[in-house]
Amino acid sequence: MTTTQIRAAIVGSTGYGGVELIRLLQSHPNVTVTSVISSSNAGTPIAEGYPHLTEIRTDLLDGIDVENIRSKADVVFLATPHGISMKLAPEFLEAGLKVIDLSGDFRLKSGDVYREWYKHEPAEQTLVDRAIYGLAEVYGSQVAGADFISNPGCFTTSALLGLYPAVKAGWINPDSIIIDAKSGVSGAGRGLNLSSHYSEINENFKAYKINKHQHTPEIEQVLSEAAGRPVITTFTTHLVPMTRGIMSTMYATLTDKRTSADFVELYRQFYEGRKFVRVRQVGNWPATKEVWGTNYCDIGFSVDERTGRITFISVIDNLVKGAAGQAIQNLNLLMNWDETLGLQFTPVYP
Ligand SMILES: NC(=O)C1=CN([C@@H]2O[C@H](COP(=O)(O)OP(=O)(O)OC[C@H]3O[C@@H](n4cnc5c(N)ncnc54)[C@H](OP(=O)(O)O)[C@@H]3O)[C@@H](O)[C@H]2O)C=CC1
Numbered sequence: 353m354t355t356t357q358i359r360a361a362i363v364g365s366t367g368y369g370g371v372e373l374i375r376l377l378q379s380h381p382n383v384t385v386t387s388v389i390s391s392s393n394a395g396t397p398i399a400e401g402y403p404h405l406t407e408i409r410t411d412l413l414d415g416i417d418v419e420n421i422r423s424k425a426d427v428v429f430l431a432t433p434h435g436i437s438m439k440l441a442p443e444f445l446e447a448g449l450k451v452i453d454l455s456g457d458f459r460l461k462s463g464d465v466y467r468e469w470y471k472h473e474p475a476e477q478t479l480v481d482r483a484i485y486g487l488a489e490v491y492g493s494q495v496a497g498a499d500f501i502s503n504p505g506c507f508t509t510s511a512l513l514g515l516y517p518a519v520k521a522g523w524i525n526p527d528s529i530i531i532d533a534k535s536g537v538s539g540a541g542r543g544l545n546l547s548s549h550y551s552e553i554n555e556n557f558k559a560y561k562i563n564k565h566q567h568t569p570e571i572e573q574v575l576s577e578a579a580g581r582p583v584i585t586t587f588t589t590h591l592v593p594m595t596r597g598i599m600s601t602m603y604a605t606l607t608d609k610r611t612s613a614d615f616v617e618l619y620r621q622f623y624e625g626r627k628f629v630r631v632r633q634v635g636n637w638p639a640t641k642e643v644w645g646t647n648y649c650d651i652g653f654s655v656d657e658r659t660g661r662i663t664f665i666s667v668i669d670n671l672v673k674g675a676a677g678q679a680i681q682n683l684n685l686l687m688n689w690d691e692t693l694g695l696q697f698t699p700v701y702p
């Protein structure tokens with residue numbers, strides 16, 4: 353393990369993912385944020401849009417000037433929308449910076465699949481091939497030494513950490529999987545839209561993008577790798593009137609007679625030594641508040657002997673394990689540092 357100090361720049365620092373990167377990196381022992389970047393508010397203090405950062409970041413927002421950023425930073429986080437990251441990543445890579453992208457632009461290995469689900473032209477295939485998919489507890493060994501990481505989607509992280517070991521072990525029928533996921537409103541970013549408008553979401557609970565969510569093919573891509581054959585799933589997302597958190601409730605048919613305790617044992621072995629996945633005892637169900645503000649993913653199980661099915665519950669904080677936290681975990685892995693550096697928080701409770 354090295355203890356090199358590195359300098360980080362954050363593009364999209366005025367969005368929720370970017371501002372969460374700022375919060376988390378502030379207590380990272382090996383990283384200094386040297387540039388916070390905005391495409392629309394360069395030259396103004398970030399605290400103008402986020403008064404809670406007054407006295408924490410007194411510098412002005414930089415514009416997107418690759419030469420300037422190269423002189424200030426070694427790694428750049430792209431907390432930018434789909435379609436934008438694919439334009440920025442090549443320039444930063446060309447300039448010799450390491451790039452960690454939080455968007456969906458480089459997650460899907462097939463350009464045709466990206467076009468179908470994102471309704472957008474895909475990034476250049478050579479770049480997509482170069483990006484390492486950073487689902488840290490599954491593909492972490494590929495991240496070490498890489499220079500370009502594609503951070504997984506938030507729903508995807510919660511669903512895959514909950515399902516991957518069971519599919520890999522052949523303990524559930526991958527064709528039977530149903531994923532029912534719920535997210536807090538910050539998952540939609542800081543921009544305003546009707547569905548996240550207070551009076552539309554307060555005291556309301558609604559499903560959206562049914563059978564059309566862009567994380568569906570990302571989940572299927574990884575489950576297919578785990579199963580060793582193509583897998584398709586049913587995935588439904590819901591918006592919940594809370595700020596942070598994702599809960600994925602997932603159902604599948606068992607391939608053999610097994611107990612909840614067997615699954616606890618399988619998962620504890622699979623995630624051994626990985627501090628951010630906490631496998632619960634039988635009968636102990638995780639809730640979103642129990643991971644709030646942290647990089648944890650908590651997973652619980654219940655086998656139903658009556659139906660021959662299992663229910664999985666997996667919870668994360670969408671802005672931490674689902675975005676900024678996992679991006680920093682990937683930086684730690686990339687640098688061969690302890691993966692928990694700068695990420696050791698106790699959940700805020702209650
Ligand atoms: N919110 C979440 O829970 C998660 C988000 N993500 C992904 O992370 C990325 C950021 O999401 P989030 O922070 O929520 O989104 P926000 O909408 O809150 O922020 C996005 C930021 O991107 C910047 N931006 C917009 N257009 C451009 C452009 N043309 N060039 C450069 N920067 C631009 C904007 O800042 P400015 O105008 O100042 O440049 C804006 O603040 C997205 O790809 C999102 O899908 C992934 C997982 C979870």
Ligand SMILES: CC(=O)N[C@@H](CCC(=O)OP(=O)(O)O)C(=O)O
Binds near residue numbers: 505506535537
């Ligand atoms: C609540 C909400 O709207 N969530 C967003 C998640 C967006 C996101 O983070 O998407 P990427 O990870 O693919 O970038 C959605 O469902 O589209």
